[in-house]
Amino acid sequence: MSEVGISATAAKRLAHARFACRIYKMRALGLGTGCIAVGGVLYGNGASWPWWVALVANGAVWPSFAYWWARRSADPRRAEFRNLTIDSAAGGVWIAAMQFNLMPSLLLAVMLSADKIGVGGWRFLPRTATAQALTCAVTWSLLGFPFQPQTTLVEMLWCIPFVLAYPLALSTLTHALGREVVRQNRMLERSSRTDPLTGLPNRRHWEEAVAAECARSERSGGPAALLMLDVDLFKEVNDRYGHPVGDRVLQQVAQIVQAVVREVDTPGRFGGDEFGVLLTDASMADAEQVAERIRAAVATLRLAHLPERMLSVSIGVAAKPQFASAGEWIRQADLALYAAKREGRNRVASSAMDPDIGED
Known part of the structure; x- marks a missing residue:
């Protein structure tokens, strides 16, 4: 392979690694604050300890493991799209575990859809939404179809960190990605007008x-x-x-x-x-x-x-x-x-x- 080919491959992998890093930060914040909202409902429902272990694992362990998994992959960007699908699938589990408690369930479903659209566009959403719906249906059936949509004031208060922090962070990420696109377009325009060997206009x-x-x-x-x-x-x-x-x-x-x-x-x-x-x-x-x-x-x-x-x-x-x-x-x-x-x-x-x- 030529030096140019090696350089292009390395640059592409570096860009994908930066993408994985951005997703890691968003995942850590989103799942961390989202688990606070879920935890408020589980506490009110008197959930057993395995649910708490699973919640801690999802909110505290999974973000770091997903990042490590993506970085070790031959294609970190593709691996992160797989991890994002897993995020949505886990969200379906928690919606069923909360017995469809209205406000936190709705927030979880909307936020997990918004970040997928922000990263992969509307074409990516059906895949993640399908995974979320399937895991929700399976979990709900295993639990015996419990349904308690009422949300108490305390449970609403537990949702505040998720409501405030994650949308702001998602907007910040979208803005950063937009700036990156502008920068890359400028570089592309500059490269189309510049001789790569001498740096002079072509x-x-x-x-x-x-x-x-x-x-x-x-x-x-x-x-x-x-x-x-x-x-x-x-x-x-x-x-x-x-x-x-x-x-x-x-x-x-x-x-x-x-x-x-x-x-x-x-x-x-x-x-x-x-x-x-x-x-x-x-x-x-x-x-x-x-x-x-x-x-x-x-x-x-x-x-x-x-x-x-x-x-x-x-x-x-x-x-x-x-x-x-x-x-x-x-x-x-x-x-x-x-x-x-x-x-x-x-x-x-x-x-x-x-x-x-x-x-x-």
């Missing part, structure tokens, strides 16, 4: 920026310029030292470009070892100075993996042609880059030097 995003600047320049008449640059003899670096070293070279060049240009400028990875730089409000002379600074900085770059090799870049510069499209503007800068290559590499060439430059 070609599509960079070309969009060039098109926007092209339109702005046409409206305002302000100057703008493009740089197109690539690493000289980069194929030899890859062939001799391997692609990881080549990747390191590209990262270093990208860092130099970012350090030299202004915040208002837009550098990008055009493809392979070729980079583009959009210079806003920059004349041809300004652009040539920026290009020369980039060229000089790369020429002084030394990498431990390339001790005997000097790196260099060739750079083409093109001012914004009047009434030209973004594609034509990029083409002019590319032609200037080819001219710099023909003239011996490690140099800056401008489209103004020869407007009729052609590709070899």
Whole structure:
């Protein structure tokens, strides 16, 4: 499996482990306060000691065991959905054990439904509701079908911690999950616009920026310029030292470009070892100075993996042609880059030097 595949798998498992941690906190709070409400009814009904042991186990032991069980699973998220179904099934037992005492039974059924909808949506609810109904029916039949729906004032008071704490915690969790979705969407959008190797805008995003600047320049008449640059003899670096070293070279060049240009400028990875730089409000002379600074900085770059090799870049510069499209503007800068290559590499060439430059 590739490093990328391993990283993606690890990231997915980490996200599922965080999900299990959130559910553990909710389960510990919900079952803890829910068992207080159930305990108030069991006490009033004079329940025998096995019921109290089961209640303590459900409220105090089960949350930690469920979390441990999920964390040890190959798929913690899937394991937690199984545990949530068990939660609902246990709720059915307690509703029958309380002899359908109205207020705590209703609270238990509603809360155990609300958290399932919050986590798995309405499609998850039928599965958990079915489990709850089955365990409730079986327990009720084993107990002889007792039915005492009346709720006393004391039993209502025992329900207060559950009524107050769990809905607030559930709302907090829902809000946190919503923020997580927003964060992930932002990361997805950023990744779709960013080159993963260099951290620069990718070609599509960079070309969009060039098109926007092209339109702005046409409206305002302000100057703008493009740089197109690539690493000289980069194929030899890859062939001799391997692609990881080549990747390191590209990262270093990208860092130099970012350090030299202004915040208002837009550098990008055009493809392979070729980079583009959009210079806003920059004349041809300004652009040539920026290009020369980039060229000089790369020429002084030394990498431990390339001790005997000097790196260099060739750079083409093109001012914004009047009434030209973004594609034509990029083409002019590319032609200037080819001219710099023909003239011996490690140099800056401008489209103004020869407007009729052609590709070899």
